[in-house]
Amino acid sequence: xxxxxxxxxxxxxxxxxxxxxxxxxxxxxxxxxxxxxxxxxxxxxxxxxxxxxxxxxxxxxxxxxxxxxxxxxxxxxxxxxxxxxxxxxxxxxxxxxxxxxxxxxxxxxxxxxxxxxxxxxxxxxxxxxxxxxxxxxxxxxxxxxxxxxxxxxxxxxxxxxxxxxxxxxxxxxxxxxxxxxxxxxxxxxxxxx
Amino acid sequence: xxxxxxxxxxxxxxxxxxxxxxxxxxxxxxxxxxxxxxxxxxxxxxxxxxxxxxxxxxxxxxxxxxxxxxxxxxxxxxxxxxxxxxxxxxxxxxxxxxxxxxxxxxxxxxxxxxxxxxxxxxxxxxxxxxxxxxxxxxxxxxxxxxxxxxxxxxxxxxxxxxxxxxxxxxxxxxxxxxxxxxxxxxxxxxxxx
DNA sequence: TTTTATATTGAACACTCGTTCAAGTCCAGA
DNA sequence: TCTGGACTTGAACGAGTGTTCAATATAAAA
Numbered sequence: 001x002x003x004x005x006x007x008x009x010x011x012x013x014x015x016x017x018x019x020x021x022x023x024x025x026x027x028x029x030x031x032x033x034x035x036x037x038x039x040x041x042x043x044x045x046x047x048x049x050x051x052x053x054x055x056x057x058x059x060x061x062x063x064x065x066x067x068x069x070x071x072x073x074x075x076x077x078x079x080x081x082x083x084x085x086x087x088x089x090x091x092x093x094x095x096x097x098x099x100x101x102x103x104x105x106x107x108x109x110x111x112x113x114x115x116x117x118x119x120x121x122x123x124x125x126x127x128x129x130x131x132x133x134x135x136x137x138x139x140x141x142x143x144x145x146x147x148x149x150x151x152x153x154x155x156x157x158x159x160x161x162x163x164x165x166x167x168x169x170x171x172x173x174x175x176x177x178x179x180x181x182x183x184x185x186x187x188x189x190x191x192x193x
Numbered sequence: 194x195x196x197x198x199x200x201x202x203x204x205x206x207x208x209x210x211x212x213x214x215x216x217x218x219x220x221x222x223x224x225x226x227x228x229x230x231x232x233x234x235x236x237x238x239x240x241x242x243x244x245x246x247x248x249x250x251x252x253x254x255x256x257x258x259x260x261x262x263x264x265x266x267x268x269x270x271x272x273x274x275x276x277x278x279x280x281x282x283x284x285x286x287x288x289x290x291x292x293x294x295x296x297x298x299x300x301x302x303x304x305x306x307x308x309x310x311x312x313x314x315x316x317x318x319x320x321x322x323x324x325x326x327x328x329x330x331x332x333x334x335x336x337x338x339x340x341x342x343x344x345x346x347x348x349x350x351x352x353x354x355x356x357x358x359x360x361x362x363x364x365x366x367x368x369x370x371x372x373x374x375x376x377x378x379x380x381x382x383x384x385x386x
Numbered sequence: 387t388t389t390t391a392t393a394t395t396g397a398a399c400a401c402t403c404g405t406t407c408a409a410g411t412c413c414a415g416a
Numbered sequence: 417t418c419t420g421g422a423c424t425t426g427a428a429c430g431a432g433t434g435t436t437c438a439a440t441a442t443a444a445a446a
Contacts, residue, residue: 042395112220125367167359
């Protein structure tokens with residue numbers, strides 16, 4: 001029959017995600033990728049079709065990871081509101097230390113791309129909306145648990161959280177003061193009250 | 194003596210600002226610039242030294258414009274808090290219709306660049322801090338006018354506004370719903386109370 | 387062991403990038 | 417009118433871009 005695949009597809013996508021997340025779509029060249037994931041052009045194009053094709057898979061990989069981290073926060077604490085706050089702190093803190101970039105990869109992509117890469121732009125927007133909906137679910141649970149005023153609209157609160165989380169991560173990139181960012185997280189959750 | 198300058202320097206910088214603001218640093222090629230500002234490579238390099246040199250001047254041009262728009266908002270209304278809100282609405286609305294890009298050019302630059310263009314990155318961060326300080330001044334005036342609780346720290350409020358304005362403009366780029374964005378502006382200013 | 391189908395390789399392609407510089411253009415002062 | 421010197425031009429450069437494809441390597445099936 002055939003030759004076995006030398007490369008584990010999911011591993012390759014993870015590695016590519018880290019590189020794209022760090023440098024962005026345009027600043028990551030195919031040569032950068034070749035070195036980082038240890039594949040030659042022919043193999044990459046056979047597996048993913050194009051740079052755009054590979055990038056699209058990394059967007060989904062990134063969003064999957066974000067959803068899983070949110071889910072893990074939910075399972076780690078009985079309070080939905082505390083889980084929401086834990087997730088925000090985790091994301092900001094990991095941005096400082098571990099993650100390839102302080103910013104959300106989806107936001108970085110929306111910021112970078114134009115209509116020239118419409119499919120990638122729309123996919124990023126779609127995945128951001130998926131995250132926002134997950135926030136709304138969680139805030140709705142917080143409401144049922146009596147942690148949030150029942151007169152508020154969870155979808156609208158989720159939108160506010162999403163907007164502020166976007167701002168927060170970008171602000172963290174502009175500022176070297178950790179105290180400032182921690183203050184901002186407190187202020188952010190005060191807005192929900 | 195000499196030949197007169199054919200090109201008006203300030204006009205050229207304004208035109209370059211619009212193009213860089215729209216497309217970003219890397220996605221704007223020197224060929225794009227040559228067409229847009231109607232200058233040949235030699236003239237551009239004689240006047241600005243490099244692509245980075247020109248970009249740095251456009252960053253300052255952009256920040257100048259932002260400060261002037263804030264100043265105009267202040268002069269248009271007797272209430273400092275109303276001026277702050279007017280500025281936010283203006284910036285978001287112009288982003289939808291007139292401006293080259295929904296996003297703040299400084300934020301877009303911080304999002305795009307890495308240590309590879311450290312000088313441009315630092316300059317963007319510096320100019321964002323200038324804006325934040327201008328917000329703090331204005332909020333301090335609002336405090337003296339009794340529009341904001343006197344126990345709050347204007348610098349911290351300014352930081353919150355800055356963070357939310359960054360998030361707001363980026364959120365506006367991800368969403369097609371004008372109502373959502375207007376709701377966010379209201380929620381944003383409720384956070385100040 | 388031979389065949390066969392697929393995975394992998396990397397040189398090469400056409401193109402674009404930021405930048406340089408010798409040649410040409412232009413006008414004020416002599 | 418001539419000359420000197422600053423400004424402008426655009427072809428050309430080397431390096432880098434995303435992508436292709438004929439050649440090669442590999443392992444399961446015959």
